[in-house]
Amino acid sequence: MSNTWMIVLIGLIPVVLAILIVLYITKKVKFKGSLRLNKLVITFYFCILIVFGVVYEILPKEPMLEKMSEEKLQKFQSENRIFEEKLLKQEESILNPKFLKEEWTHEISGKTLSLGYIGNDSYSTKVVVEWVDSNAQKIEGKVYRSHINVYGLKIEDKIPLHEVEWVGNELVIHEPSEQEFTFEQFSNELSLFQHTDTMEIRMVRGFTYIHLKVPKHMEIVDPLGLQMY
Amino acid sequence: MFLSNSSLMSVVLSQVRFKLNAYSGLVYSLIILQLIGLLFSTGWSSSGTSINNISINLNTSSIDSGFIFVSLLAISVGNLITTRAYRYDDFSFVATRLSSNIANSIVLLVFSCYVGITTYFSVYLMRIFFTFYSNNVFVEGPTILDDPMNSLLTVLAMIIFLWMFSSIGYIAGTLFQLHKLLFFGVIVIIVMLMMTGTWIRISETIFVENSSLLILTSKIIGITLLIFATSTAISNCLGVRT
Numbered sequence: 343m344s345n346t347w348m349i350v351l352i353g354l355i356p357v358v359l360a361i362l363i364v365l366y367i368t369k370k371v372k373f374k375g376s377l378r379l380n381k382l383v384i385t386f387y388f389c390i391l392i393v394f395g396v397v398y399e400i401l402p403k404e405p406m407l408e409k410m411s412e413e414k415l416q417k418f419q420s421e422n423r424i425f426e427e428k429l430l431k432q433e434e435s436i437l438n439p440k441f442l443k444e445e446w447t448h449e450i451s452g453k454t455l456s457l458g459y460i461g462n463d464s465y466s467t468k469v470v471v472e473w474v475d476s477n478a479q480k481i482e483g484k485v486y487r488s489h490i491n492v493y494g495l496k497i498e499d500k501i502p503l504h505e506v507e508w509v510g511n512e513l514v515i516h517e518p519s520e521q522e523f524t525f526e527q528f529s530n531e532l533s534l535f536q537h538t539d540t541m542e543i544r545m546v547r548g549f550t551y552i553h554l555k556v557p558k559h560m561e562i563v564d565p566l567g568l569q570m571y
Numbered sequence: 572m573f574l575s576n577s578s579l580m581s582v583v584l585s586q587v588r589f590k591l592n593a594y595s596g597l598v599y600s601l602i603i604l605q606l607i608g609l610l611f612s613t614g615w616s617s618s619g620t621s622i623n624n625i626s627i628n629l630n631t632s633s634i635d636s637g638f639i640f641v642s643l644l645a646i647s648v649g650n651l652i653t654t655r656a657y658r659y660d661d662f663s664f665v666a667t668r669l670s671s672n673i674a675n676s677i678v679l680l681v682f683s684c685y686v687g688i689t690t691y692f693s694v695y696l697m698r699i700f701f702t703f704y705s706n707n708v709f710v711e712g713p714t715i716l717d718d719p720m721n722s723l724l725t726v727l728a729m730i731i732f733l734w735m736f737s738s739i740g741y742i743a744g745t746l747f748q749l750h751k752l753l754f755f756g757v758i759v760i761i762v763m764l765m766m767t768g769t770w771i772r773i774s775e776t777i778f779v780e781n782s783s784l785l786i787l788t789s790k791i792i793g794i795t796l797l798i799f800a801t802s803t804a805i806s807n808c809l810g811v812r813t
Contacts, residue, residue, distance in 0.1 A: 380595035527710035
């Protein structure tokens, strides 16, 4: 039996199960109530569900997580793209200031600067080096993070920043510690028969950018390829 | 010459009233199936991803699972009212096959309206339960007050789909009453048709290529009326008390 048929058969199991449940209930549930009782149940059930709907709508609820519109997500994507282009062109003065998270200076000894990463996803961080005319040993650094959005949820504040630490002459970037967030949402939409042509943005993948101003006489060792050109 | 002449409409109305009372016991099956649908709807679809070592899961509870169960019930009820026991109820009236079929289609429409509205609102039962008893973080979602037009359209679409499903059950039952072999023959033909490219193209035109839910709903109404008309034509071939 081919894989396609196996998938079709496995997919049919819940359908068959649902049919069996429905058949069993329609055959077995033969509650012989009086017509008066049936009418009472029909009216009561209908009214109670409508009341539940109204009560939920007017009920004061805990603040919920905001969901962003498609337009807002497109704007985020565009801002991220422009930011990266400008950073690569080293047009620092026109970079979006809201992406700047921290800045520091560090003095190193010797002529070699190493870049290291601790974590699983080194692609989440990009290092941009700007060479400066200076004989000093001082390195200026700025950490930026562009917009992050998953499933349209406003959770940027919940995702911690990468930590940057100097260990001698090595700049070590630490990935945030593992965390898990679970969110619940309700939908009144009937998605089974709906088809939308518009491509929904599921994720705006932002990055952590480290902009370094390094004197020209120094050398950079980058075994993981964090540097972006 | 008769002492009183009754119009088709009055016969249909009296049949509808009688049948609605006779089938009122179905509400118990409906309530049980809606509750089962609610159980399945918790986390009906779940998405998960990871970014910067942070796992993000989004569970969505929707009316889809409840709708699947009540759709199957609609097919079952459509089929049930064509069975001999239920058809014999029509002999309590001075009626024709036409009036009987019209009455059945109206009864199924009323049934679909009730089921559609209650299924839509049954989700609120779960929403209220979760609001009080869950510690999870909830995501803002559109409610009836935010988008009343869309909510109304969703309820309307559900009702029309349920009516269509009940008409499918109805035509299947009518075929089965006419001849068992004919019923299975039609099933085989439909299954074979479904495997052809033309059928897929037709299904896409009807169900997929719709710019709005309203257009889809209009198409479904057309299909349903066509199915009921076919059922009426088929049932006219049935003999007396068969």
